Amino acid sequence: xxxxxxxxxxVQPGGSLRLSCTISGSTISTYCLTWYRVPxxxxxxxxxxxxxxxxxxxxxxxxxxRFSLSGDNAKTTLHLQMNNxxxxxTAIYYCAARxxxxxxxxxxxxxxxxxxxxxxxxxxxxxISS
Numbered sequence: 001x002x003x004x005x006x007x008x009x010x011v012q013p014g015g016s017l018r019l020s021c022t023i024s025g026s027t028i029s030t031y032c033l034t035w036y037r038v039p040x041x042x043x044x045x046x047x048x049x050x051x052x053x054x055x056x057x058x059x060x061x062x063x064x065x066r067f068s069l070s071g072d073n074a075k076t077t078l079h080l081q082m083n084n085x086x087x088x089x090t091a092i093y094y095c096a097a098r099x100x101x102x103x104x105x106x107x108x109x110x111x112x113x114x115x116x117x118x119x120x121x122x123x124x125x126x127x128i129s130s
Contacts, residue, residue: 001026001119003095008124015085017126021078021095028075029053032100034108034117035069035080037091037126045094047109049080058106085128092123 007019021033034050049059049069057069066085071078078095096117100108107113 001028001031001097003097003119003121005093005095005121005124008093008126010127010129011085012130013086013128015128016081016083017085019080019082019093019124019126021080021121023076023078023095023097028097030099031075031097032105032108033071033075033078034096034098034105034113035078035093036096036114036117037089037093038123039088039091044111045114046091047111047113048093050105050108051075051078052105053100053102056103056105058109060109082126085126087128090126090128092125094123095121 002025004022032050032052035048036045037048038045051057051071059067066083068081098118
């Protein structure tokens, strides 16, 4: 399974970005797909949003209302729409995947859940600055 992120960049506070994760190499119907981020100077990966095996999405409570997750029916592309971006959203954003039980997308964004992911992309940098 291969994951590749795109869409990062530099935007001003209040701006928007749409990140994409392209998935290839294997059937992913039994995988949860999750976005994580790592702010500068931190090591822990923070769960941002996840899509479970049935296509249901979960966004971290702190980001609800600004971030949203979507994907195509075949789950070959995952999009993270980020609106009203703030400097604290500056981070490297990673796409990850793991085989997971049904309806377990919400578990993938819990603290420490990143350690259980099986596959990772290389990340894309998002910088918010005026």
